[in-house]
Amino acid sequence: MSSAAPTARAPAAGARPRPEPVFAPLYKQIQKLLLESLRVGEWKPGASIPSETELASRYRVSQGTVRKAIDELVGENLLVRRQGKGTFVATHHAPQSQYRFLRLLPDSGEAQPARSRFVECRRLRAPAEIASELGLRAGTAAILVRRVLSFGAGPVVHDEIWLPARLFRGLSFERLANYRGPLYGLFETEFGLPMVRADEKIRAVLADERSASLLEVDKGSPLLLVERVTYSYGDLPVEVRRGLCLTREHYYYNMLT
Amino acid sequence: MSSAAPTARAPAAGARPRPEPVFAPLYKQIQKLLLESLRVGEWKPGASIPSETELASRYRVSQGTVRKAIDELVGENLLVRRQGKGTFVATHHAPQSQYRFLRLLPDSGEAQPARSRFVECRRLRAPAEIASELGLRAGTAAILVRRVLSFGAGPVVHDEIWLPARLFRGLSFERLANYRGPLYGLFETEFGLPMVRADEKIRAVLADERSASLLEVDKGSPLLLVERVTYSYGDLPVEVRRGLCLTREHYYYNMLT
DNA sequence: TAGTGGTCTAGACCACATA
DNA sequence: ATGTGGTCTAGACCACTAG
Numbered sequence: 001m002s003s004a005a006p007t008a009r010a011p012a013a014g015a016r017p018r019p020e021p022v023f024a025p026l027y028k029q030i031q032k033l034l035l036e037s038l039r040v041g042e043w044k045p046g047a048s049i050p051s052e053t054e055l056a057s058r059y060r061v062s063q064g065t066v067r068k069a070i071d072e073l074v075g076e077n078l079l080v081r082r083q084g085k086g087t088f089v090a091t092h093h094a095p096q097s098q099y100r101f102l103r104l105l106p107d108s109g110e111a112q113p114a115r116s117r118f119v120e121c122r123r124l125r126a127p128a129e130i131a132s133e134l135g136l137r138a139g140t141a142a143i144l145v146r147r148v149l150s151f152g153a154g155p156v157v158h159d160e161i162w163l164p165a166r167l168f169r170g171l172s173f174e175r176l177a178n179y180r181g182p183l184y185g186l187f188e189t190e191f192g193l194p195m196v197r198a199d200e201k202i203r204a205v206l207a208d209e210r211s212a213s214l215l216e217v218d219k220g221s222p223l224l225l226v227e228r229v230t231y232s233y234g235d236l237p238v239e240v241r242r243g244l245c246l247t248r249e250h251y252y253y254n255m256l257t
Numbered sequence: 258m259s260s261a262a263p264t265a266r267a268p269a270a271g272a273r274p275r276p277e278p279v280f281a282p283l284y285k286q287i288q289k290l291l292l293e294s295l296r297v298g299e300w301k302p303g304a305s306i307p308s309e310t311e312l313a314s315r316y317r318v319s320q321g322t323v324r325k326a327i328d329e330l331v332g333e334n335l336l337v338r339r340q341g342k343g344t345f346v347a348t349h350h351a352p353q354s355q356y357r358f359l360r361l362l363p364d365s366g367e368a369q370p371a372r373s374r375f376v377e378c379r380r381l382r383a384p385a386e387i388a389s390e391l392g393l394r395a396g397t398a399a400i401l402v403r404r405v406l407s408f409g410a411g412p413v414v415h416d417e418i419w420l421p422a423r424l425f426r427g428l429s430f431e432r433l434a435n436y437r438g439p440l441y442g443l444f445e446t447e448f449g450l451p452m453v454r455a456d457e458k459i460r461a462v463l464a465d466e467r468s469a470s471l472l473e474v475d476k477g478s479p480l481l482l483v484e485r486v487t488y489s490y491g492d493l494p495v496e497v498r499r500g501l502c503l504t505r506e507h508y509y510y511n512m513l514t
Numbered sequence: 515t516a517g518t519g520g521t522c523t524a525g526a527c528c529a530c531a532t533a
Numbered sequence: 534a535t536g537t538g539g540t541c542t543a544g545a546c547c548a549c550t551a552g
Contacts, residue, residue: 084549203504204461204479222461247460341530
């Protein structure tokens with residue numbers, strides 16, 4: 001093939017059926033295909049995807065174009081590159097991704113591993129606001145999980161977690177309590193729902209009776225309220241979480257650029 | 258030049274004197290040179306840097322390599338690309354970068370423009386902790402600025418801002434009060450200190466007397482405490498800021514990937 | 515030794531902005 | 534028409550990993 005691309009900005013030659021022949025750079029089209037393969041589970045979390053040259057020949061583009069498509073997915077932490085080994089689908093089981101969505105650090109000392117103590121797991125109807133954030137109709141069946149997170153000494157976070165019941169059939173208190181590893185690892189492995197993104201809204205509030213008791217502080221203590229909506233592939237909302245964090249010896253960190 | 262680079266991973270031929278001939282990819286070396294040009298102010302905020310082809314011939318590398326060097330700097334918001342026009346040094350004066358480091362949004366409605374009301378501007382000795390974060394010796398001269406930020410209706414943030422006096426000679430209450438535009442715009446234009454990065458630690462606290470009064474709430478109200486250290490080029494710490502935010506009608510947003 | 519990601523080049527062409 | 538960023542290719546070679 002000569003150096004001039006036959007269709008620089010035209011559809012990739014005979015790659016795959018695409019829903020709509022969008023006008024977009026080639027690498028964006030490839031990216032969309034990769035994303036779709038991830039979404040339908042063609043490549044599972046933790047597994048390797050085909051090599052860049054393999055993908056290049058499959059999609060009939062150059063290796064550089066595939067590379068650029070992968071670049072952004074790596075930037076979004078959906079894929080992980082390992083030189084000499086391959087490119088892998090991110091998993092919450094990996095030590096590196098274990099605390100991907102946890103932004104709490106202790107004021108002093110090393111970050112301690114998190115310990116989860118489950119308090120409650122009930123099936124009930126989603127309140128209007130929760131339902132709306134999960135893209136459900138109000139009153140749809142949901143699962144409410146309540147837990148306390150500790151790092152090192154005392155309790156630090158009281159999480160109230162809402163999940164669409166239809167995505168988590170068979171989830172029970174026992175199953176949570178017996179599961180080893182991070183919660184999102186369970187979502188991924190047991191329910192086929194890899195969590196890929198979270199939006200958070202953070203506020204300061206006063207501890208109510210329940211949180212005060214669970215976190216072993218006085219009612220009216222200041223707590224960080226972290227309201228999170230977590231998404232799987234394709235912007236599918238899967239979880240709404242209200243985390244109440246005791247920031248006496250921990251802080252929420254963020255870096256702005 | 259043949260397709261094989263003469264020194265793929267070796268130093269760029271006759272580019273510039275480099276401090277140490279580090280073993281690093283060519284584009285990383287170019288990046289370092291660009292960063293240095295930014296640091297010394299060879300290209301000012303808001304101005305355009307030389308074109309990719311110009312830089313390529315200056316550094317004797319291909320355009321693609323320059324491009325990759327620029328890519329990451331764009332990713333860190335240090336540079337801004339504008340197709341057809343050029344690549345520009347980020348500035349806090351630009352509307353797009355105006356609220357780059359402001360993560361507060363109203364619960365409902367559009368984001369309102371921020372209004373600053375300065376309360377205090379004093380010169381005093383930096384307390385040990387502040388000094389340490391600014392990389393100064395305790396007791397070094399510092400400037401303390403206090404202000405209240407409002408969006409729309411009432412006050413929302415009480416900022417306590419510490420600056421090294423030697424970097425901000427001539428800063429006064431009047432100068433702050435009369436300045437039009439964002440504070441970091443003033444840092445950049447009046448003191449040659451472009452702010453490029455900030456690290457934040459976020460906690461929930463109770464309003465003390467002063468904050469309560471400034472924010473027009475009861476003492477003991479829950480407030481978001483945002484402790485920020487802001488850096489200029491070369492990881493130079495320039496500002497320590499304690500922001501106390503009223504999160505009754507606003508929230509701090511964050512996106513995790 | 516072979517396979518995979520990582521870097522680099524030279525050159526072509528597209529898209530956008532401006533004169 | 535010209536200059537700038539943006540995309541794409543084909544091919545080469547480097548660095549890392551593992552059999």
